[in-house]
Amino acid sequence: MASSIQGSSTNPIQGDPADGKYPNHVDEDQLVSAGSQHLHRKLRGREVQLFAVGGAIGTSLFVQMGAVLPKAGPAGLFIGFMAYGTIIMAVNECFAEMVCYMPIPSPFVRLAGHWVDDALSFAMGWNFFFTMALGIPYEIVAINILLTYWTDKIPVAAVVVVIMVIYGILNILTVRYFGVSEFYLSSFKIILMSGLILYTFVTMLGGNPHHDRVGFRYWNDPGAFVSYLVPGSTGRLLGVLSCMIQASFTMVGPEYISMAAGEAERPRKVMRKAYVSFGWRLMLFFCLGALCMGIVIPYDDPTLAAMLDGTKEGSGTGAASPYVISMNHFGIKVLPDIVNALIMTSVLSAGxxxxxxxxxxxxxxxxxxxxxxxLSKTNRAGLPYNAVAIPMAFCALGFLQVSNSSATVLNWLVSCITASYLLNYFGTCITYLHFYASLRRQGVRRESLPYRSRFQPYTAWYALCGTGVMVLILGYTLFLTGGWDTTTFFLDYVMIAFFVLTFVFWKVFRRTRHVRIGTADLQLGRIKREIDEYEEVEAVRRREKPVSWLDRVFE
Known part of the structure; x- marks a missing residue:
């Protein structure tokens, strides 16, 4: 059990904001670092709201989702994403209540240590770090592949170096530069997804060069469902299950929002709005996107099949997107190039x-x-420069794609972490249930919380069971007759072993103790009071300074 909060400010923000004046004796560093352990609170509401979009939306939403369309059919794809969508929405509710209550750096990782067991925090932290770090070179590989849509003459090494420089510039300066860049890059993603949804609607009603009212034709011919691996209703169920597994890799985001908690202005208000808006964005973009893919092309489209088995050039680029395949079928020019370019900005933002x-x-x-x-050292701008340098070093793994055999190793590394998101969601749900129990036993009314999630604790139990089951069935095809593959088994389940081993290691090495249910320190020393005082002071200061119209839109 964590016994203290290291790095906490020793001088709380003082002053009574009731007089309507900003306390002159409050040091500026105290104000921007309240509860954040020396990071600076400079991320605005509009930047935090789009933060989850930046991390969650990449090539999966535009390209990889189409890979499971032949396994389940259009209805199976839509049902699979809707079903998993309910799980991730429940997870989002757990994140929102805890992070809005205690908006500290790496909140879901650290709160697990203070409210459940320090060993759980250790396992979740390193699990999440490797998930993020090993995903960076994968995104660089994706950018290089997307470039081959136009030309394969650009050296791979040059692409890696350029992307490293871009990431370095955006992350090594103040957090404000990062926030602004993510706001605009994520805006491009929203424009792209909104445009593709509009494209689907227009073309299905006959607004295409062939004047063909497609409607839901492909749901009838070749059909709404596919029997995957085995015939009949069992095969249709397996198809939906495959789509849910794809959704578990694609539909992410609450953890990305939480990572901004320690550097957000007015974190309680900003984080609450971010989590609320994430819910409808999640269902709109991912679930509606799954519906659109089953409308624009049939599940047995020969071009899609050729892309998936690698017999046609363009696999992995925008050319493999069901939307681009549809555009090419209609003979639409230029638009596919725009889509590929915008997908590139999505991947750049994700990395x-x-x-x-x-x-x-x-x-x-x-x-x-x-x-x-x-790694906890910061400069005068509140940037943890040593901590930034480590994930930047992982960019160098992008050079592995220079060799075909090394590229295979890189893909293996990324495949190893596909269970990591689910494991951390599972741990977060456990943390929330301890938090909920402590609120009740210590007499804290949930109505007083900055954000009160719905239908608790049933929501948390549903999320806990849902993520737990999804972790176990990731490699379900291995256990069907003739489906066993040792390499695939290792890639699907190695992170479960890593999670357990890191938990046991820290439990034994540090002799951590489980926090008895209902006895968690909900104040984290004096950090909650420090954040409360900061919020009061910042509210007064916000009333005295002009606010741009764009900031008002996202407040």
């Missing part, structure tokens, strides 16, 4: 987001002694 999240995870662990102390 940039991963660098930020990985560095803040390291920083949060370092603050509490679960990573080298060197």
């Amino acid at each position: 940039n987001n991963l660098v930020f999240s990985a560095s803040r995870t390291l920083y949060g662990m370092s603050v509490e002694g679960k990573a080298p102390k060197l």
